Amino acid sequence: MEYNLTINDRTDTVHVDITGDNSFEAAVDQDEFEVSFARISDHKIAIQVNGQTFNAHVTRTDGAKVIMIDGRTFTVRDADLAEQTKTSGGKGMATAETEVTPPMPAVVILLAVAPGDRVEQGDPVVTVSAMKMETTLTAPYAGVVTSVNVAEGDKVMPGQILVDIEDQP
């Protein structure tokens, strides 16, 4: 069995041999791991790797598992699944950088542009506030604002396109 698992930008292939109900052997490049594990609760797994014990806490989000180990947070994606999603027309990871969308759930507090406005890359477009912190979203490229999809005071979510800009360098 083979897993292609991505953390940040790096994908490693893990070769897995299941050796029992609660154990497997894994190989990544030259590194080999003897792994046994026990599920403690919905969110907690105890793991022993080459004789060393640790606990992993896991939650599943869209297309990834968020895993906490010893205070560190890892977002681990199955690269094969991510690939399928991308090729089937879903929104990839990179969209955020070419669209005016908030990084987190937020409230619109200032609209700096109106339809028809010409913007240069980096110009402020919308200011949003989340948990009392303001962030100004900027134009990802030069162009003309074709529509403004929100009003001041609106609650907005990541992925939601607040302003459409037609690419006109």
Place this chain on the structure above:
Amino acid sequence: MEYNLTINDRTDTVHVDITGDNSFEAAVDQDEFEVSFARISDHKIAIQVNGQTFNAHVTRTDGAKVIMIDGRTFTVRDADLAEQTKTSGGKGMATAETEVTPPMPAVVILLAVAPGDRVEQGDPVVTVSAMKMETTLTAPYAGVVTSVNVAEGDKVMPGQILVDIEDQP
């Protein structure tokens, strides 16, 4: 709606009017209660009674709910269900007092009688140990031992009859 609920030896009748998805009015004798509640998790319910907030933690055991409120533990039984169980031939609450059975999971460490022995009420019959504490179970009535169902070292559970005694006053 009516609940007959028993705590220790006392059964009270609670008249309940459901007033919403998360609220009801209850009456016990002269006392009236306006109750609203919200389930917080599998084991936790937040409850407001006549304007006072408290949290109840609940677990279900055989025929009862064990409820913790402010550090106090209540075992609450539905008396109607208990009645059905009793009349349909199930083991009632009182059996323990007429049978030689451990109060808790335990290990047999000493057998004081053998089949054919004559015992008086209160005579030691079996000593069990749980979590390093010894308890001696005594004959519930005078009689003759007809069988000893365990050996020293055996693990035994509440309800399990360790020694049969034929009633011969």
Place this chain on the structure above:
Amino acid sequence: MFKKILVANRGEIALRVISTCREMGIETVAVYSDADVLAAHVLAADHAVRIGPPEPNLSYLNLDAIIEAAKATNAQAIHPGYGFLSENPEFASRCEDEGIIFIGPSSRVIHEMGDKITARKIMVRAGVPVTPGLTTAITDPAALLKEAETLGYPVLIKATAGGGGKGIRRVDSPSDLVEAGQAASREALGAFGNGDIYIEKFFTRARHIEFQVLADNFGNTLHLFERECSVQRRHQKIIEETPSTCLTPDLRQEMGKAAVAAAKAADYTNAGTVEFLVDEDNNFYFLEMNTRLQVEHPVTEMTTGIDLVRQQLLIAAGNPLEYSQEEIIPRGHSIECRIYAEDPEKAFFPCPGRIEFMEEPTGPGIRNDCGVYSGAEVPVEYDPILSKLVVHAESRNLAIAKMVKALKEYVILGVRTPTDFLMDLLRSDPFVQGEAFTNFIDQHFSDWQPGNTGDAMARLAFIADELSPPKAATVQADANNTVATPFQTLGNWQL
């Protein structure tokens, strides 16, 4: 003592106040907005009153609703916590008018200290040194530019009202000044209902050190030593500790006296904090006085052994202070880390959402003042603080080690928290050496990203999770089963 008080706040500080009230046998009334119907503070209080919709202006900043809630529940006093109405003199004044005791100083003192310029004047009169800067609020961009020119860049634009890092902008060049002033003013207006700003000199390499004071209604004033709050990002403290590594015993004593002098000059009563900047030559300057309980008050409680909320309640109820200055003897070292719902990999952008699972660190010397629970929602409308993790140990090195251990054990799933960032920060050389100035994060951690040392383990955990789906019955050791379980017979546990 009071029979019942209302806590006009939410989150961890509301729970902190309720905790002491429970020990003192005082009933508590929580208030909540529609975003907080099942918030932790609502579940912890004896009573709970709805005060409005989620928007802070309509709920937790809604004077009328809160006064009405106190009257409807016969609460004798109101504890304002920090933030929200805690430093709003109108609110204190309304309480005074309505015969409800405001647990804090008088409205006059709040007004005078809240207006940073008046405060500065009072301190100058009392002989307490203040930072160079304006003595009036400013709205005219031209005047702002002129003043900045006089002080020399960098300068700091500050809201005359408020605190908590809101309404503050550091400005390095004239071209950014006017926009920064507008942003600070808007933020201050949103947070405190007052958009006035002023300007003062910004010290690039300074320490932020504050003294806790307690003053009763009989003229007795004490200090409870310092807190070092230099580690900040966006002018918001994230790590606080006591004692400070940079104070000599003499300087500590001198600043303690200045703090008491400042409190006395202000006519201060109840618990308060005198904030100082200490420059590289150990000159100290009065920055402002915070007329409320501070977020970071626990480190003082840990080292002095004194419950500051209890002292607030005792003072507000008219009791004289129980201690003399000589009886306040701090012991050991305490550190606090603020645990925010924020993503350290994305410039600390706040992360509202649902806490899917939480496991708090425990153990000797560890305290977690927490405002959320497994399953709780973290609303978008309020401050992203989830909890304050506090440790106490015999020495600073032991406290750092304890904090790192506690952060390792702190599990929060569902919203991102900066536990990994904080561990790296605490273990960094400059922090361990006590060389943390207010520019510490910009200087050493401006482009922090998590290392990849644990990546292999995380991948193995991913696979283990795949192989044991969580919805199945959980694996449990069977106490009555002396036969070895699969987990153990499979031989991967050592030996």
Place this chain on the structure above:
Amino acid sequence: MFKKILVANRGEIALRVISTCREMGIETVAVYSDADVLAAHVLAADHAVRIGPPEPNLSYLNLDAIIEAAKATNAQAIHPGYGFLSENPEFASRCEDEGIIFIGPSSRVIHEMGDKITARKIMVRAGVPVTPGLTTAITDPAALLKEAETLGYPVLIKATAGGGGKGIRRVDSPSDLVEAGQAASREALGAFGNGDIYIEKFFTRARHIEFQVLADNFGNTLHLFERECSVQRRHQKIIEETPSTCLTPDLRQEMGKAAVAAAKAADYTNAGTVEFLVDEDNNFYFLEMNTRLQVEHPVTEMTTGIDLVRQQLLIAAGNPLEYSQEEIIPRGHSIECRIYAEDPEKAFFPCPGRIEFMEEPTGPGIRNDCGVYSGAEVPVEYDPILSKLVVHAESRNLAIAKMVKALKEYVILGVRTPTDFLMDLLRSDPFVQGEAFTNFIDQHFSDWQPGNTGDAMARLAFIADELSPPKAATVQADANNTVATPFQTLGNWQL
């Protein structure tokens, strides 16, 4: 300092030791029986080694298996915790032979202090007063009866080995003496592998007061003041506190000196406890010396600010003590309650089983040294202690209030715990007045049953639970939903 140590124990004390090791950067090896495959201490350690089946004699008392585990993992030292092998001189001796450091005193000292009669002789030589009683072990029933006659009833039969309330019987009349002697001997044999017993005078109205001592390998010995352990049932402590309400400053100093003298007379090294009985006339008698960390060590840590496990490790690694006697200054008041899996309504019979759900109390001044988790099994084979709840506050009254609050917030479902009993006990007049003698529970709480004041609320909670089945999706406040939720519109929340 050690790089890696093995913890030869389970439950809360194993976790306690692991906790300090983590802070000190010492790797830990847990050992476990087949009943403990997924026990909390196994999950907390860096490594885990199986040592045998559930029976204590074959696992946690199995010298060979534990020594083998230490060697296989290259552990440099072994911490024995309390109970099990902690006071077994053979085990300490085996460690010495194998070149593994035993974290405790030498095997000779353990042997001499563990043999209560030798210990008594040493103390008499050193001028430390001892309780009236035998100076030899006894097996002959006739001799037992004769000695009891000489001392006068009531008498106490005690195992010459061991501690923790095992192998102890109070006897009030000759007719019960022989049977009690046999039972005590059997229990001692099971618990300690040694069935020898002796007899001493039983004081009906006495206090049980012990002094913590620390001694390094360079002849330095300190005491860390007393612990009051008078509240006991079946000769097992359930509430401990410091300072004791009955010691005057003079008596405290005198007993502290006696404790240091006792430790020095015994040639003691590492952490230990000198137990005294104090009679109604404030005469004190040496009872025994416990050559290990005590269950109740946390109250001393809370008031002195010193981590005793860290001191044990430092001493064992050959470091001299870091303090002088004058530097040990206790502060405030600390109380510990032992939380057992036991049913206070059924004569405290132990309750093994599965912890279905657990929520630990938290808050300023609260510490819970816990050995279980939600979902963990509590095996039938071992001591029923689940955790030790500890509080620290400025005064005894405040500590009592804090403990009551903490007990109220302690949720354990699945096994019965005595939190309700403990709350009633702590709030009782004799306890509040500090009038707790060793007969306290028999005198005041022998037939305790829970009151029925909360019954109505429990019935309403039963109904609420029926009406909102737990398997359904949990009700959650929706942060993005400004419309009031049903929970709140239904109008039963106040106002």
